[in-house]
Amino acid sequence: MAVRVQQEDFDVGAEIAALTAGRTDIGGVATFLGLVRDIAGGDKVSAMTLEHYPGMTEKMLADIEAEARDRWPLDETLIIHRYGRLEPGDRIVLVVTASAHRKAALESCEFLIDWLKTKAPFWKLEETGQGEHWVEARESDDEAAARWRNTPHKATK
């Protein structure tokens, strides 16, 4: 169980290898990797800067991770979220979940990224040909997070 908030890039393969090293009880690993996209509502994005709330960010990510472990039988979890200036194609966020069975790994991975998007204090400032603007929160992200509200704990045990 780990949370990292960092400016540096990360290596997805190395992270998974480290998480599963010496573990023979893990049957499935699910990952979500978020990348910087170059299109936002028709505008070409040249770069974005991620701002966050040091202290609260780590606390919220740890809370979200604890919630996932409460709901699914997970052997390992990892959340890495970058901040600072990033360009299209750069990695932003990685969520890795490992469990004895695939269903718990896949479901909890989706849950974690959905919850993170509405609860972790990050803000994106996009640079486009029209200048800089703060990305607005989307209703679809709230809806994606809300559908997990009634998921029973340890649903797939």
Place this chain on the structure above:
Amino acid sequence: MKILYFAFLRQRTGLGEETVDAPAGVRDVAGLVEWLKTRGPGHAEALKDVSAVRVAVNQEFAGMDTLIAANDEIAFFPPVTGG
């Protein structure tokens, strides 16, 4: 108390953080917002539409009716857009 501003609120106030002594009558977040708005045009602009502002008290999401105390850390920011 320590006040933090992020994203567009940081830009409009021109401040990442400030330490303030709110008047004794300020008991909750709503009262603090009203008082902060009197500190300058940037503050008034940043906090004019509270429906676009989220708040955390001591790094926990809070509401306009959350009670506050002298040593609290209170942060104002827009809805989050990470991930």
